[in-house]
Structures are given as structure tokens and as C-alpha cells.
Amino acid sequence: MKRFYLLLFLFATSGGWAAETVFMCVPNSRRHRLGQSQNPVIGLFVSNDQAKTWQHRGWQESVRLFYAEMGADSVLWGAAGNGVMRSVDGGHTWKITTDWRVTEVLKVKVRPDRPSTVYAACAYGVFRTTDHGQNWRKVLDRFSADLLIDASQPQTLLAAQEEGISISRDGGDSWQLCGLSGKGIRVLAQSPGADKNWWAGTEDDGVFVSTDQGRTWQPRNHGLNHSTVYAIAFHPTDAKKMYLGVHEGGVYGSTDGGATWQRLSSGLGNAVVHSLAVLPSNPQVVLAGAINEGLFISRDAGATWTFAGQAESHIWGLSVR
Amino acid sequence: MKKTLVLVLILGASLQAGDDFAQRSRIILQAASREPRPDFFTLTAALLQGHDRFAQLDSLLFDQRVSGSFLSYLAVSSYLHLQKILPDSIKTRIRDIYRLRPIYRGDTENHWAMYYTGMYLASQTWPNESGERWFNGKSSAENFAEAEEYLRHWFNLSAAIGQGEFDSPTYFIAFVSPLLPLYDFSRDPAMKKNAENMLNLLFADFAIDHLTGMYGGGHSRDYPEDIINPLIPAATMFAWLYFGEPDFPPWQESRGKLRHRGWETVFGALSRYRLPEIIRCIATDRSQPYVSTETRRTRNVIRFGRELNPPVYKYTYMTSSYVLGSLHGGILQPIQQHTWDVSYVSDQPYNTLFTLHPFYSGKELAMFFPEEQKVLADEVNRYHLIYKDPNKWNSSSPYEQTFQHKNNLIVLYDIDSSAQHPHIDGFFPKTLRQRLTDPSGWIFCDAGQTYIAFYPLRPYEWIEEEHNWRWRSRELKNGVVVHVGSKKEDRSFQAFMKKCRRPPEWTADRTVQYRTPAGDLMQFSFNGPRRLNGRTIDFSEYKFFNSPYITSEMGSRIVTLQYKKKKLVLDFRGLDEQQKKE
Numbered sequence: 001m002k003r004f005y006l007l008l009f010l011f012a013t014s015g016g017w018a019a020e021t022v023f024m025c026v027p028n029s030r031r032h033r034l035g036q037s038q039n040p041v042i043g044l045f046v047s048n049d050q051a052k053t054w055q056h057r058g059w060q061e062s063v064r065l066f067y068a069e070m071g072a073d074s075v076l077w078g079a080a081g082n083g084v085m086r087s088v089d090g091g092h093t094w095k096i097t098t099d100w101r102v103t104e105v106l107k108v109k110v111r112p113d114r115p116s117t118v119y120a121a122c123a124y125g126v127f128r129t130t131d132h133g134q135n136w137r138k139v140l141d142r143f144s145a146d147l148l149i150d151a152s153q154p155q156t157l158l159a160a161q162e163e164g165i166s167i168s169r170d171g172g173d174s175w176q177l178c179g180l181s182g183k184g185i186r187v188l189a190q191s192p193g194a195d196k197n198w199w200a201g202t203e204d205d206g207v208f209v210s211t212d213q214g215r216t217w218q219p220r221n222h223g224l225n226h227s228t229v230y231a232i233a234f235h236p237t238d239a240k241k242m243y244l245g246v247h248e249g250g251v252y253g254s255t256d257g258g259a260t261w262q263r264l265s266s267g268l269g270n271a272v273v274h275s276l277a278v279l280p281s282n283p284q285v286v287l288a289g290a291i292n293e294g295l296f297i298s299r300d301a302g303a304t305w306t307f308a309g310q311a312e313s314h315i316w317g318l319s320v321r
Numbered sequence: 322m323k324k325t326l327v328l329v330l331i332l333g334a335s336l337q338a339g340d341d342f343a344q345r346s347r348i349i350l351q352a353a354s355r356e357p358r359p360d361f362f363t364l365t366a367a368l369l370q371g372h373d374r375f376a377q378l379d380s381l382l383f384d385q386r387v388s389g390s391f392l393s394y395l396a397v398s399s400y401l402h403l404q405k406i407l408p409d410s411i412k413t414r415i416r417d418i419y420r421l422r423p424i425y426r427g428d429t430e431n432h433w434a435m436y437y438t439g440m441y442l443a444s445q446t447w448p449n450e451s452g453e454r455w456f457n458g459k460s461s462a463e464n465f466a467e468a469e470e471y472l473r474h475w476f477n478l479s480a481a482i483g484q485g486e487f488d489s490p491t492y493f494i495a496f497v498s499p500l501l502p503l504y505d506f507s508r509d510p511a512m513k514k515n516a517e518n519m520l521n522l523l524f525a526d527f528a529i530d531h532l533t534g535m536y537g538g539g540h541s542r543d544y545p546e547d548i549i550n551p552l553i554p555a556a557t558m559f560a561w562l563y564f565g566e567p568d569f570p571p572w573q574e575s576r577g578k579l580r581h582r583g584w585e586t587v588f589g590a591l592s593r594y595r596l597p598e599i600i601r602c603i604a605t606d607r608s609q610p611y612v613s614t615e616t617r618r619t620r621n622v623i624r625f626g627r628e629l630n631p632p633v634y635k636y637t638y639m640t641s642s643y644v645l646g647s648l649h650g651g652i653l654q655p656i657q658q659h660t661w662d663v664s665y666v667s668d669q670p671y672n673t674l675f676t677l678h679p680f681y682s683g684k685e686l687a688m689f690f691p692e693e694q695k696v697l698a699d700e701v702n703r704y705h706l707i708y709k710d711p712n713k714w715n716s717s718s719p720y721e722q723t724f725q726h727k728n729n730l731i732v733l734y735d736i737d738s739s740a741q742h743p744h745i746d747g748f749f750p751k752t753l754r755q756r757l758t759d760p761s762g763w764i765f766c767d768a769g770q771t772y773i774a775f776y777p778l779r780p781y782e783w784i785e786e787e788h789n790w791r792w793r794s795r796e797l798k799n800g801v802v803v804h805v806g807s808k809k810e811d812r813s814f815q816a817f818m819k820k821c822r823r824p825p826e827w828t829a830d831r832t833v834q835y836r837t838p839a840g841d842l843m844q845f846s847f848n849g850p851r852r853l854n855g856r857t858i859d860f861s862e863y864k865f866f867n868s869p870y871i872t873s874e875m876g877s878r879i880v881t882l883q884y885k886k887k888k889l890v891l892d893f894r895g896l897d898e899q900q901k902k903e
Contacts, residue, residue, distance in 0.1 A: 030704070059423035059456070061388060082426045082457070095458025100437070100471040104428055104623075104691045123623040123691040143624045143691070162624045186693060203693065228695055247695050272696065291696055292703065 020281045021321045022047045023091075024054065027064040027081070030292060030312035042313065044068055044078065044091050050285055051297055051308065057091030067107050067317030071115030075132065079105040079317070084120045086133045097133030107317075109147045113154050119172065121147045126159050128172045139172035148188035152196055158214070160185035165200060167214050178214040180205075189232035191239040191257075199242075199258070201229025207244060209258060223261035224252055233276035235283045243286060243302060245273030251288050253302045267305035268296055277318040289315025345562050346590035348570060353584040361387070361395040362584035365402050369591070375411060382414045389425040390432040392418065393439025397446060398502035402591055419443050423456050428690065429620065430486045431495035434475060438499035441468035442506055469512065472503075473896050476519050480878040480893035483617035483865060485630060486654075488526065490536040490554030491543050497523055497559060498585040501592040511895070517594060518891050524563060524596055525882055525891070527556065528604035529613045529871050530637055530646065534560045534567035535664050535672075538637040538646020541620070542657035545707070545714035549748055549788065551664045551673050558586045563596045564604040599887040603870045606884070607641035612727060613868035616860075616875055619653045625688050634860045636725040642666055642807035643771040647730055649860065650722035652680075655689040656708050658717035661730060663805050665771035671750035671788050674766065674773055676801055678734055679742045680718035681709040711742040712791070721745075724851040724858070729837045731825075733800040735847040745799055747775070747792030755814070756790070761822045764792075770809070772817040776802040778827050798847075800827075802835050 024045040043065050045054040064081030068091070071077065078085035083098035084105055098105075104123035111117040119139075120127045126140035126147065146160035158178065159166045165185055167178035184203035191197045198210045206221035207229050221227070224244070231245030240257040243264070250265030251273055265271075268288060275289035287308070288296040294310035354367035359377040367374045378399075381387065387395060400407065400415045407415075419440075426436045444455075444465035452458040459467070486492050497520065504516035530538045535551040547554035557571045614637075618630035633653050637646035647661035662675035683698030690697055701708045720736040734745050749756060755767040766773040779796035802825045811817040825835035832846040844852040851858040865873040866880060873880040878893040 061385070061423045061425070063423045063425050081428065082423075086458075093453075093458065095452060099467045100433065100474070103426065106691060123621075145693075203695070228693075230693065247693075272699065274696070291699065 020048070020050070020279060021070070022051055022277060022279070022287065023068040023070070023076075023317075023319045023321070024287075024289065024295065024310075024315060025065045025067050025078070025275075025317035026310055026313045027062065027066050027316050028314045029310070045310075046091060050279055050282060051287055051295075054309065058087070058094055064104075065316075066105065067319065069108055069110055069319045070321040071110035071118070072112060073115040075110075075115060077108045077110060077118055077133075079108040079120060079122075081105070084108055084118070084127070084129075084133060084136070095133075097129070098127070098136050101138070102127050102136060106144075107146050109149050111149055111154050112151065117171070119147050119149070119157065121145060121159060126172065139168070140166060140175050145186055146188045148190055148198065150196070150198075151190055151192075156213075158188050158198065160188050160200065165214070165217075179210065179217040180208060186228070186230050187232055189234070191242070192234050192236055193239040195239055197239070199232050201232055201244065203228050207232070207258065220258040221261070222259065223263075225249065225263070226252070230272070230274045231276040231289075233278050233286070235278055236280040237283075241283075241301070243276050243278070245276045245288060247272050249273075251276070251286075251298075251302055251305075264298075264302035265305070266303065267298075267307075271296070275315055275318040277320050279320060287318050289318050291315075341565055342563070342595070345565070349562060349584070349586050349590040352570070352572060353587045353590075356584065360584070361399045362587040365399045365591070366584065366587045368403055368406060375408065379411055379414065382411070382418065388422070390427045390436035390439070392422065393424045393436045394442070394499040394502065395439070397439055397443040398499070398506075398588060401442065401446065401502060401506045402588075416447060419447070420454055420456055430475075430484060431492050433471065434496050435499045437468040437471040437475075438503045440464050441472060441512075442502060444468065445506075445508060472512070473515065476515050476893060477878065477896050479519065480522060480880065480891070481865075481876050482630065482632075483615070484526075485541065485618050485620040487541045487615075487617040487633070488530060488536065488538060488635070489540050489542050490547050490551070490556040492541075493523065493527060493536070493556040494559065494583065494585045498588050501588040501594055504594045505592050515893075515896065518893060520594055521597060521600065521889070521891050522880060524600050525603065525871055525880065526866075527560070528564070528600050529866070529868055530639075530644065531560060531564060531566075531604040532607065532639065532644045532664065533666050534564075534571065535644070536560075537639065537644030537662075537664050539635055539648035539661055540659040541617070541633075541654045543659050543715060544657065548659050548662070548675070548714050549673065549750075550671050551662075552670070555583060555585065558584075559589065560604070562586045562589050564601055566605060597882075597889050599882050599884045599889050602884045602887065603882065607639065609869075610638065610640040610727075611869050613637040613639065613866070613871070614863050615867070616863045616865055620655065620689055622688050623691065625684060632860070632863075634863050636723075638725070638727050638805075640728075640807060640809070642809060643768075643805055645725070645728055645730060645803070645805050647723040647725045647732075650718075650732075652685055652688065652717040652719050654717055655686055656717070657715045659715055660717070660721060661723055661725075661732060663730075663771075663773060663803065665768050665773075667752070667769055667771075669750075669752035669769075671752050672768065674747070674749060674768075674775070676732055676745055676747040676792070677714070677716050678718035678721050678736060678740075678745050679711055679713050679716045680720065681716070681741050685717065709741065711744070712746070714746075714748060722845075722847055724843060724845040726837065726841055726843055726853055727839070728805045729835065729841070729843060730803040731800065731833050731835060731843060731845045732803070733833065733845060733847045734798070736797040736799070738797060743797055744793055744795045747801070749790040749792055751789055757818075759818065759822065762824050763818075763821055765814070765818045765821070767814045770807055772806045772808075772811060772814055774804040774806075774817070774821040776825055778802070778825075778833070798831060800833060800847075802833065804838060806838075 026042045067079040076087040085094045107121040121144035144159045148158040150156035157168045164181040165178045187201040189199045208217040226246035226249030228247035233243045235241035244252040248270045250268035252261040253264040271290040277287040279285040286298045295308040296305040297308040354370040356363040444461045450461045507513045615635040617633040634649040643665035645663040664673040683694035686697040687694035724731045764775040778800040781794040784791040806817045820838045835843045880891040882889040
């Protein structure tokens with residue numbers, strides 16, 4: 001443990017991170033297959049220049065890295081097939097912090113106010129560590145695709161499950177069904193600014209919003225012609241501007257807080273968009289990670305898109321620090 | 322004097338069996354070492370036979386074609402077999418695999434068995450090293466502890482409620498092959514004993530369904546080529562090595578090329594593990610027919626189900642001529658399930674007959690894999706077209722259920738009209754001697770020593786294909802009744818047909834009532850009870866194993882093998898004590 005903090009200190013004091021860093025996770029590529037002698041590099045890619053260039057970090061073969069997120073203490077966490085990975089040097093080297101019980105991890109979320117507490121959503125439920133990954137404990141059973149830690153009340157946690165949304169108001173100790181019972185929840189997000197609404201993207205039922213801390217959920221599907229939603233992203237300061245990544249429909253955008261949606265797929269076609277990121281340093285820049293089709297970038301708030309690399313790859317997760 | 326004579330005869334017989342095994346092991350090592358394709362098995366065999374193929378092994382260590390959980394156990398197992406003759410440079414290169422190559426652990430039972438066996442042996446081989454020396458950042462001690470814990474968990478689960486990937490003619494080798502080096506090289510006597518127990522359990526599980534090299538009955542998962550030609554799966558190689566059947570080396574066989582040309586048996590040929598004679602006897606004595614019932618579990622159901630591992634009920638009827646076996650039906654495994662067949666002894670290939678509904682849905686895949694169902698469906702559309710092929714020969718289906726009693730089987734289908742492939746198919750090999758459609762509605766098949774009567778409940782058509790006739794019926798509410806006999810039981814094909822002609826009844830409420838030639842009354846409707854002579858079959862009464870040779874209660878973790886006066890008890894309860902000590 002001492003070594004962990006020493007490495008962290010050294011990294012943090014050695015220049016650390018650029019003002020804005022984007023993490024892109026590529027768990028798989030059509031060109032990366034078992035049985036091939038030459039495979040392209042997959043895994044984690046990092047950009048410090050508004051997604052103009054990317055550097056690969058860490059393992060070059062697959063452990064199926066689905067998502068990476070950096071905590072306030074600059075520790076980088078990865079959600080992977082092999083478990084929850086932790087890096088204290090920005091992704092150059094990793095340690096898998098979980099054991100055989102935690103597998104096929106799809107999302108990892110770091111508590112913003114207490115970065116030693118991390119949650120992992122995986123095929124077998126939600127796991128929690130409160131000590132930087134030294135110990136993990138299962139806190140919620142059943143398949144969980146995504147997690148949301150409420151920005152105002154970090155003790156409040158939502159889990160996207162196959163039969164609706166589960167909520168914990170005590171940091172994961174206890175849970176109850178919160179809404180959208182019977183719906184397959186794919187993604188959860190919270191709008192920025194003052195309203196801090198909760199959003200949920202579903203399989204086949206579009207998007208829903210809760211403006212009352214999960215007591216009720218309302219559909220917001222006007223103009224949304226693709227009903228399976230995998231990704232939700234917001235303008236960093238204007239909560240009325242938001243984006244959805246959908247199955248075989250590219251990206252939808254809204255400028256009225258989700259009241260109406262317009263398809264923004266010029267250059268994207270019918271891509272399966274699984275991940276989205278809006279760059280805080282320049283919110284006109286939006287990234288869309290597609291399944292099987294790689295990365296796309298828009299520099300005009302989604303009006304047009306261009307291919308940005310990783311051909312024939314799954315861009316499962318995008319996050320910005 | 323008598324006692325001495327008996328002792329000499331027994332010793333002679335066991336020496337003979339041991340000699341046979343040693344001889345087959347030598348043949349395997351020689352054949353594998355001549356195999357031009359370099360892999361960890363063939364190169365291990367070749368190097369131990371004195372061939373200079375070090376350069377090929379060196380190249381193999383850079384080859385990304387071997388990766389993930391396969392690499393995990395293969396590299397260290399070859400290292401341990403070859404450590405006395407490997408040059409230091411190759412030893413270092415193998416060690417570096419576990420430092421430099423990220424090893425994907427995989428997402429299913431066979432992956433985890435291979436991965437953790439490999440990590441157990443690797444961390445035992447290179448102890449006291451820090452996390453920087455391992456790809457996953459864990460120290461030798463951490464990797465060893467995790468692998469040991471997982472393996473014990475897996476042994477416990479497999480002995481209590483069975484494997485999820487049970488009775489697979491292909492994946493059998495993915496469990497046996499890593500367990501053999503675990504047995505050979507584990508320094509912990511307790512782990513060595515666990516590996517031996519688990520090998521015995523796996524071989525016993527195979528033995529009870531085994532008929533002259535074939536892995537009979539229903540299978541959790543398998544490949545279409547292996548399903549339609551039951552002497553070509555990889556498990557047949559192990560049957561030849563350990564059971565001495567079939568009576569020819571399978572890789573030389575002209576009845577069908579081995580689909581899987583792997584040489585996993587090399588690790589068996591090199592191993593100090595010896596199959597208990599009782600298991601070989603169970604695998605090969607077919608002097609009396611018997612019924613075997615088993616309870617197993619599904620692969621982990623991560624979505625769309627209430628239980629992680631719902632039970633699977635398996636029924637097998639074994640004779641010296643054929644084996645008829647079935648799983649109770651429904652979705653038990655993704656993609657590769659093989660629900661029932663009758664496979665028979667023959668000098669011809671494609672010696673099997675079965676039906677299936679070729680089901681496919683993204684939701685089925687999402688039950689077992691973590692990606693979204695539409696993403697999984699899209700993957701299938703792009704890369705795995707066989708899964709949605711309307712002509713595929715392996716499939717689970719929610720619209721298929723079975724009811725078996727000895728050599729009689731009722732298979733019912735109730736296919737939703739929205740199903741992607743609304744038809745059922747049957748595999749009838751062209752190698753049958755005769756296939757007759759009787760005016761009674763029965764289809765009679767003469768397979769040489771085995772006779773098969775097949776009664777379709779609804780209209781059908783025949784489609785000719787390369788190796789078989791495809792029996793196809795497009796009726797959604799449907800089913801077949803099967804009765805199997807043999808020359809030994811029925812004397813002649815004519816006599817067999819004569820006794821079978823009475824057709825089953827299909828009542829207005831779609832209950833099949835079938836009076837078997839032996840006089841038993843079977844009644845079955847889709848989603849309804851299975852009644853035998855008026856008594857409802859209660860699957861909850863099924864044991865883990867129940868047959869004349871192997872018995873075990875669910876959850877007991879004690880499996881008792883009995884053959885004549887031989888007895889072997891596989892007791893996995895000691896795993897608790899091992900874990901308590903840690």
C-alpha cells in the first residue's frame with residue numbers, strides 16, 4: 001500500500017495530466033481475432049489534444065477493456081473482462097485489483113468526493129471498494145450495465161439493471177427498485193448545472209428522465225426514432241444541450257433539455273453508437289464511439305461527423321478528465 | 322491355490338491394461354511428434370522424443386495465435402514437461418509470457434479452468450516475485466492464492482451440482498488437458514489429490530455415456546461437424562487413450578477426419594495420472610443395458626432468468642448397440658446445445674440421428690454474454706452466420722421439450738410464429754442401410770446392428786444433402802416419437818418394424834400418448850407433465866448421478882462408483898477442510 005501511494009505521489013508531482021484528457025476503450029476489433037498471428041493494438045488510448053492524436057497505453061492485447069475513468073486523485077480505473085484494473089501511472093502499467101468473483105466488468109465509477117471508493121458494474125452485480133481496490137465486496141446482485149453516482153449526494157447511487165433501475169441512498173449498503181420496472185436499462189447519466197436530473201437510456205423504450213430524485217420517470221422521446229439508447233452526454237455547462245448514442249441510428253441531439261430530438265448523423269450513417277463524450281474545453285467537439293466502426297468526431301456540435309480512427313473496432317467507452 | 326490363481330489373473334489383467342495404456346501413450350507421442358504443425362502439444366512431444374525443434378518452440382512463443390486462457394496453461398505446462406532440456410533463453414521467454422502478455426481470462430467455465438490452472442502452475446513455478454513481474458500486477462503469492470481459491474471453488478461446484486459445460490465431446494478436453502499437468506506438477510499434495518479426483522469425476526462422467534469412442538446422449542455444447550459424426554470429436558482421442566476404444570487410433574480413421582486435430586492427449590500420454598480401472602470398466606462393459614439419469618446445471622445465466630444455474634435433467638439409455646440420450650429441453654446453453662440423439666455402433670460414419678429446432682435470438686445470447694442483445698445479434702450477422710443459419714445442426718430452443726423412458730423418446734415442439742426459423746429439422750444419415758416410410762406413419766431405419774423407429778406427428782418433407790437426408794417439418798405445434806431397438810433385442814429389422822407399427826396418439830389437447838412395444842404408457846404435452854404409466858415424473862427426484870455404476874446425491878460431493886466388486890468413492894468434502902486451513 002505504501003508503494004501505491006508513493007507511485008501516485010511521484011506521478012502526480014511529475015507533470016501529471018494535461019488540462020483535459022480523453023480516455024478511449026477498445027475492447028475488441030474485427031481485425032483482432034483469436035487465431036491471427038498479427039493483430040492490431042487494442043485496449044486503452046489517451047488523447048491530450050482534443051482528440052487530434054491518441055497514444056496507446058498499457059497492454060496491447062485484449063483483456064476486454066470496456067471503460068476507464070480517472071478519479072480526483074489521478075488514479076485511473078478500468079472496467080475489463082479480467083476484472084477491475086487500477087493504474088497509478090496514467091495507464092502505462094496496471095494491476096487487476098479484483099479476484100475471480102469479479103468478471104466481465106462493464107463500467108467503473110469513482111466517487112468524486114472520496115476517490116478511494118469505487119464501484120464496478122458487472123455481469124454478476126455491483127461491487128464496491130472503499131480502500132482503492134484492496135478489498136472488494138458485492139453490494140448488489142444481478143447483471144448491471146452502468147452506474148450513476150449523484151453529483152450532489154455521492155451517497156446516492158443508481159444501477160442500470162435488466163429489470164429497471166435500482167437505487168441506493170447509503171453508498172451501496174442497501175438498494176431498492178427505483179423505477180422503470182421491467183425495462184432493460186443500458187445507460188445512466190446526470191445533467192450538469194443546477195437541475196441535476198437523472199437520465200436513463202433503455203433497450204427499445206427510448207430515454208427517460210427523473211426530475212425528482214427517482215420518484216417518477218418520464219419518457220422524453222419526441223423525435224427519437226431509434227428506441228435503444230446506449231450513450232447519453234451533455235454540454236458541460238448547458239444542460240439543455242444533450243446527445244444520445246443509439247442502436248443503428250448514430251447520434252441524436254437536443255437543445256431543449258430532451259423535450260425534442262433531432263438526428264445528427266451526417267457522416268455517421270446508421271452506426272451503433274455505444275459511447276459519447278463532449279469535450280469541456282471546447283463543447284463543439286463531440287466524440288462518438290461506434291461498435292464495429294471505430295471513432296467519429298464532430299467539431300460542430302454534432303452537425304457533421306468524420307471518421308477518426310480505429311476502423312472496424314468497438315469503441316465501448318469514452319470518458320474525459 | 323485358487324486365491325493365488327485369481328490374484329495372478331487380476332494382476333495379469335491390470336498389467337495388461339497398464340501395458341495397453343503405455344503402448345497407446347507411445348503411439349500418441351510418436352504420432353504427435355511427427356505432426357508438422359507446431360503447437361505446444363506437438364512440440365512438447367517432439368522435443369521429448371529427441372527431435373530438434375527448439376527453434377519452432379521459440380517462434381511459437383511470439384505467436385499471437387495462442388493467447389488468452391489457452392496460453393495460460395499451455396506455456397507453463399510445456400515448460401514443466403521440458404524444463405530439463407530447454408535452453409535458458411526459451412525458459413526466459415516462457416517466463417516472460419506471464420509478465421508481458423496480458424492473458425484474457427475469458428468468460429466461461431472452460432476458459433476459467435485453463436486460465437487458473439495456468440496461473441496456479443506459473444505462480445508456483447516462479448514464486449516470491451513481485452507484481453511488476455506479472456502481467457496483472459499481482460505478486461506470485463497473490464496469483465497463487467487466487468488460482469488456488471478458484472480451482473477449489475470449481476471442484477466444489479462441479480462435484481456438488483455439476484459442470485455448466487457438461488458432457489461436451491469437444492470441451493471435455495479443455496478441462497482434462499489442463500488438469501493433467503495440474504496433477505503432475507502441483508507441489509501441494511492436497512491440490513494434486515483434488516486434480517486427480519476431478520479427472521476421475523470427468524472421466525467417470527464420460528464413461529457412463531460412452532459407447533465405443535462416442536460421447537453419447539445430450540450435450541451441453543458441441544460443434545455441428547462433431548454432432549453429425551460422433552466419432553470425430555476431440556473426446557474420442559481421450560477415449561482411445563484411456564478406455565482403449567474405439568479400436569483404432571482416431572486420427573488415422575477413414576470414417577471421418579477428426580475435426581479437431583489437437584494433440585491434447587500428449588499431456589495424458591506424458592502424465593503420471595492413471596485412470597482407475599473401474600472407470601475403464603464402466604466405459605466399456607456394455608453387456609447389460611442400463612439407464613443413467615443425471616442432474617447438471619446450465620451455463621451461468623446472467624440475464625433474463627431467476628436463477629444463475631437452473632438445473633438440467635439428463636436421461637441416457639445405453640446398450641451394446643446404441644445410446645439414446647436427451648436433455649429435458651429449453652435453453653440450457655447458448656448456441657451449441659445438442660438436446661438429444663441416438664448414436665449407434667457402426668462401421669460407417671455419420672452414425673447418429675436427431676432432431677432440433679434451429680432457434681436463434683439476440684436475447685438468448687444476452688442470457689449468457691454481457692454485451693447488449695442487439696450488439697450480440699449484430700456480431701452474429703457479421704461474423705458468426707452459422708448461429709443464425711436455418712440449417713444448423715446445433716441449437717438450444719425454448720420451443721423444444723423431451724420425455725424419455727429407456728429406448729423411447731417423445732420430443733415436442735411448440736414454436737412461436739415469430740421465431741426466426743419456424744421449422745424443425747431431423748438428421749438422417751445416408752449411411753443407414755435402409756430408410757422406409759411405413760403406411761402406419763412410422764419411418765423405420767436399419768442402421769445395421771441398430772433399428773430406429775421415428776414417428777412424426779405432423780407432415781414433413783425430405784431434403785437431400787451431402788451426408789444425410791434432412792427431415793423437415795414446418796408445422797409449429799409438432800413433435801416426434803422415437804423407439805430404438807437392435808438386432809440383439811429384436812432379432813431382425815422385420816420383427817422390429819412389426820412390433821412398432823402401432824402409432825402414438827395425439828389427443829385434441831395435444832397430449833402424446835405412446836404405448837411402447839414393452840407395454841409402458843408415456844403421456845406428454847408441451848409444458849405439461851411427463852407421465853409414465855400414470856405416474857408423473859418428478860425431476861426434483863433426479864440425483865446428481867443415478868445409474869447401476871455411478872450414484873451421487875445432489876450437493877453431497879460424494880460420487881460412488883461401483884462395478885461388480887470394484888468400488889471407488891470420489892469424496893470432494895475435504896475441500897472444505899483445505900479452505901479452512903488457509
